[in-house]
Amino acid sequence: MSEITLHESKQPALLPPKEEAIRHDNYKFAMWLYLASEVVLFAVLIGGFVLWRIQFPDMVKQLHDTLGVVLVSANTFLLLTSSWTMVMGLREIMRDNVPGLLRWFGITAILGVVFMVLQYVEYRELAHLGITLDFAGSASEYAGLGVRFYSATFFHGVHVFVGVIWCLLVMQRARRGAFSSKRYTGVEVFGLYWHFVDVVWIIIFTLFYLV
Amino acid sequence: MTDHSHSQHHSEAAHQDAHAHDDAHAEILAETTTIMGRTLPFPLYTVIFGVLGILTLFEIIIAEVFTSWVKVVALLAIAIAKSALVVIYYMHLKTDSKIFTAVLLVPVFIVTVSLLFLTITPYGAAY
Numbered sequence: 013m014s015e016i017t018l019h020e021s022k023q024p025a026l027l028p029p030k031e032e033a034i035r036h037d038n039y040k041f042a043m044w045l046y047l048a049s050e051v052v053l054f055a056v057l058i059g060g061f062v063l064w065r066i067q068f069p070d071m072v073k074q075l076h077d078t079l080g081v082v083l084v085s086a087n088t089f090l091l092l093t094s095s096w097t098m099v100m101g102l103r104e105i106m107r108d109n110v111p112g113l114l115r116w117f118g119i120t121a122i123l124g125v126v127f128m129v130l131q132y133v134e135y136r137e138l139a140h141l142g143i144t145l146d147f148a149g150s151a152s153e154y155a156g157l158g159v160r161f162y163s164a165t166f167f168h169g170v171h172v173f174v175g176v177i178w179c180l181l182v183m184q185r186a187r188r189g190a191f192s193s194k195r196y197t198g199v200e201v202f203g204l205y206w207h208f209v210d211v212v213w214i215i216i217f218t219l220f221y222l223v
Numbered sequence: 224m225t226d227h228s229h230s231q232h233h234s235e236a237a238h239q240d241a242h243a244h245d246d247a248h249a250e251i252l253a254e255t256t257t258i259m260g261r262t263l264p265f266p267l268y269t270v271i272f273g274v275l276g277i278l279t280l281f282e283i284i285i286a287e288v289f290t291s292w293v294k295v296v297a298l299l300a301i302a303i304a305k306s307a308l309v310v311i312y313y314m315h316l317k318t319d320s321k322i323f324t325a326v327l328l329v330p331v332f333i334v335t336v337s338l339l340f341l342t343i344t345p346y347g348a349a350y
Contacts, residue, residue: 037320044326051327055334063341085283092279096272099313103251103268200315207313211306218302222286223295 026195036197043201047208054212057164062219064160071157076221078141084221087130088213094123095210098203108193110186117183120206124176131169161220168216171209178202247318271312278305
């Protein structure tokens with residue numbers, strides 16, 4: 013009796029170029045649909061703060077004067093830089109340079125972590141000012157502000173956290189040879205998510221901290 | 224339309240798609256970027272990053288210097304410009320299928336109209 017040996021490939025076989033392109037676009041389309049739902053979620057959270065801000069401009073101005081813009085500006089530059097390192101990683105895999113992808117994505121993940129640390133520092137400062145979640149109402153001079161501020165910024169922070177984990181998973185897959193110049197859907201779909209998180213921060217930075 | 228002309232039309236469309244795809248790749252992989260006739264010694268992604276950084280600096284300066292409605296309009300305009308740059312170049316909407324653009328713009332339009340409506344209606348209780 014002859015022996016049958018099964019060779020298990022780590023990666024599925026590359027499809028013909030046309031089918032591979034269709035598969036690539038299908039995954040991206042699915043990601044765009046997901047991001048469209050996220051647009052609505054963030055609009056509700058950001059809109060809640062903006063409406064509050066229009067009603068109580070002095071309270072928000074007082075908060076701006078107390079906090080300043082140094083910390084949040086640093087965070088904004090971190091996230092902008094992480095978007096750049098992300099696309100540079102994508103550029104490397106399009107040139108079949110896996111070590112290049114790993115290097116740029118490693119920086120992306122670190123920038124994401126530093127962003128979260130700085131956000132924690134900011135939350136501590138806000139807590140010292142008496143700005144808390146405040147669900148039940150309080151006599152604080154910032155009553156009602158905390159829940160609107162934290163809900164949007166924390167929800168965004170959670171997205172950064174998920175993005176960092178996702179980035180590490182993409183790096184792990186890259187190490188195993190999952191991506192090449194002919195197959196990088198997983199990298200680009202993650203990129204769409206990461207850039208969306210960046211765009212949301214661009215809006216939050218302007219509406220929450222500058223206006 | 225005959226079967227022959229139909230398949231020819233499909234073939235031409237596929238060829239154009241492939242051509243646009245190749246152009247997009249070439250633009251991303253190039254070591255230089257040409258803007259308004261000037262060639263910069265940086266890849267496209269780095270040039271966009273530079274523009275985003277400069278716009279952010281402008282935002283911070285405007286926020287610190289101006290106090291009137293000009294500040295609000297300028298900051299919103301810059302935020303929209305920055306978001307557009309990320310979406311068009313980093314998220315590749317410039318070269319990807321227009322369906323992706325529609326998937327993004329439809330909810331953005333709906334929530335913008337909804338929020339504008341809410342801003343002009345009287346606000347309820349303070350808490």
